[in-house]
Amino acid sequence: MSSMHDVTTWEPLLRLLLRDDAERLAAPGGYVEGRVGRGSWSVPTARPRLRPGRASSARDTRAEWDAVGRVRDALEESGVDEVSFMVEAPAPGKALLHLVDTGPAVEPGIGSSRPGALVLVEGAVPEPWRRLPDPVPDAVPAPTADAALLERTLRERLPGAVGATEEELAAVEERLGVTLPEELRTLYRVTRARRQDLGEDYDAAVRTAEAIGCELLSPDRVYVADAASRPAPWKHAAMNAVETGPDAAVQGLVGSPGWIVFGDTGGGDPIALDLTPGPRGHLGQVIVMSHEKNCGAGLVADSLTDLVLGRRVAEGRGTGRGERPPAVARVNGSGVPGVTAAAHPGLEVLAIGAWEGEPLSLEPLVGLPRLRTLTACPGTLADPLEIARLDGLEFLELAPEEWRVLLDAGAVPRGLSAAAIEVRGERNLLEIMDLADEILALRNRPPITRTVIEADLGPVG
Structure with a gap:
C-alpha cells in the first residue's frame, strides 16, 4: 500500500x-x-x-x-x-x-481543493490553441534589417566573443525544422552566449545582454514558441480569443511555428523573431510574449538590427484590432449590460458575472456561428435549458444547480470538449466530486477516485 x-x-x-x-x-x-x-x-x-x-x-x-x-x-x-x-x-x-x-480527465483546481476543468475529450485543447497563423504572402523584412551593420556593431561591442560555427547553426535548423533568418545567424556568428565560453569573466553575460538588448539564449536553447509551448488550464485558456486586426503588426496568436525564441527580457518574457507577422508587420520583426498573458505578443522592434541599435517601437504600436466588436464579452454590473448587447456574429466567449437584475435569457446567442465558451455565475440564467440550443459550445462552466438541470433533462451539449463547475461559498467537496463524475460519465471519461x-x-x- x-x-x-x-x-x-x-x-x-x-x-x-x-x-x-x-x-x-x-x-x-x-x-x-x-x-x-x-x-x-x-x-x-x-x-x-x-x-x-x-x-x-x-x-x-x-x-x-x-x-x-x-x-x-x-x-x-x-x-x-x-x-x-x-x-x-x-x-x-x-x-x-x-x-x-x-x-487523468480532471485538471487541478488552481490554488483550491476543488476540481479544475473536466476534460471530456482526451487531448482536447481550446480553439485558440488550435489556431494557426494566417498566411501573409506579401510580408517582407523591414528596410532597417541590415546583417552587415548588425555584425559590425556587435563585433565592436563584443570583441573576443566566441561565435557559433556553421555546423552548430545547421544543427539548430535541423532540430527546429526551420531556416534561421540571416540576422539571427549573424548574431550567433558573433556570440553563442554559452557560459563556458566566458571563463571567470562574470560580467560578460551582462555586457552581452546590454550589447544586444536582451538576455541571449545559446543556440542549443533556441526554440519555436508554438501554441503547445504556452500551456494554460482550460478554465483560463477557453476565455481567450485570437484577434488580429487589419492594422496589426503581430498576429494575436497563442503561439506560432514562425515565432523563433532567441532571448528573454530577464523577467521571464520570451523574445522571438516573428516569421508570421500580422498584416502591417515585417518578416523577422522582434516580438515579446508576456508570461502574464496566454495570447498574443507585443512588437519590440521592426528588425533585429533595430533591437541592437536601440531603435525600439513605441509601446502599443501594431496592436490595432480594428473596429470590430470584441470576440470576448463579459456581462456584469459594470461591463456589457446584458446578453443582447453582447451578441454579434463574431462573439466567441461570453462570461456572465455578478448580475443584480432579472435572470438573463440566452435566446440572443442562438445561432451565433463562433460562440464556443459560456460561463455563468449562479442564478444568472433564466432557463439553463436554453444552453442545449447553443450547438457550437466546446467549454461550459456553470454552478452545481444549473448543471443539475441540464443533467436531469439530458440536455448537456454533446459537442463539449471540457466543462467546469463554478463553486461559490461552502460546498461539500464530495458532493462536487459526485457531480463531476456524472459529467465525466457522459463521455466515458475516467472517474474521480x-x-x-x-x-x-x-x-x-
Whole structure:
C-alpha cells in the first residue's frame, strides 16, 4: 500500500485539524478540506496570533510544516503532484479522511481543493490553441534589417566573443525544422552566449545582454514558441480569443511555428523573431510574449538590427484590432449590460458575472456561428435549458444547480470538449466530486477516485 494511504502519514496533520477546527467539525455535517502539493499547500490550521511588531518565524508554523512535510514526502514517493482531502470527525478523537485522486480527465483546481476543468475529450485543447497563423504572402523584412551593420556593431561591442560555427547553426535548423533568418545567424556568428565560453569573466553575460538588448539564449536553447509551448488550464485558456486586426503588426496568436525564441527580457518574457507577422508587420520583426498573458505578443522592434541599435517601437504600436466588436464579452454590473448587447456574429466567449437584475435569457446567442465558451455565475440564467440550443459550445462552466438541470433533462451539449463547475461559498467537496463524475460519465471519461481512511487518534490537545 502506498504511504499516501497510510494513516501514519496523515496522523500529525489530522491531529492539528481536529484541534484547530474542533468546533466546525463537531457541527452537524461538519467537515474541513484542503490540498497538499509538492510545491505548495492549503490546509485550514490555525496560525498563532502575533504580538504587534513581531514578524512570523519558522517556529510559529513548525507543527504545520512538519505535518505537511510527511504528506509531501508521500507525494514524492508515489509520483503524485498533489492531493485534495476532506476530513470529518464522527466522534471525539476519530477522523474520516477522504483522499481525492482526480485522475487523468480532471485538471487541478488552481490554488483550491476543488476540481479544475473536466476534460471530456482526451487531448482536447481550446480553439485558440488550435489556431494557426494566417498566411501573409506579401510580408517582407523591414528596410532597417541590415546583417552587415548588425555584425559590425556587435563585433565592436563584443570583441573576443566566441561565435557559433556553421555546423552548430545547421544543427539548430535541423532540430527546429526551420531556416534561421540571416540576422539571427549573424548574431550567433558573433556570440553563442554559452557560459563556458566566458571563463571567470562574470560580467560578460551582462555586457552581452546590454550589447544586444536582451538576455541571449545559446543556440542549443533556441526554440519555436508554438501554441503547445504556452500551456494554460482550460478554465483560463477557453476565455481567450485570437484577434488580429487589419492594422496589426503581430498576429494575436497563442503561439506560432514562425515565432523563433532567441532571448528573454530577464523577467521571464520570451523574445522571438516573428516569421508570421500580422498584416502591417515585417518578416523577422522582434516580438515579446508576456508570461502574464496566454495570447498574443507585443512588437519590440521592426528588425533585429533595430533591437541592437536601440531603435525600439513605441509601446502599443501594431496592436490595432480594428473596429470590430470584441470576440470576448463579459456581462456584469459594470461591463456589457446584458446578453443582447453582447451578441454579434463574431462573439466567441461570453462570461456572465455578478448580475443584480432579472435572470438573463440566452435566446440572443442562438445561432451565433463562433460562440464556443459560456460561463455563468449562479442564478444568472433564466432557463439553463436554453444552453442545449447553443450547438457550437466546446467549454461550459456553470454552478452545481444549473448543471443539475441540464443533467436531469439530458440536455448537456454533446459537442463539449471540457466543462467546469463554478463553486461559490461552502460546498461539500464530495458532493462536487459526485457531480463531476456524472459529467465525466457522459463521455466515458475516467472517474474521480476516492479513498477513505479511518483514524482513531485518541485525545487531541
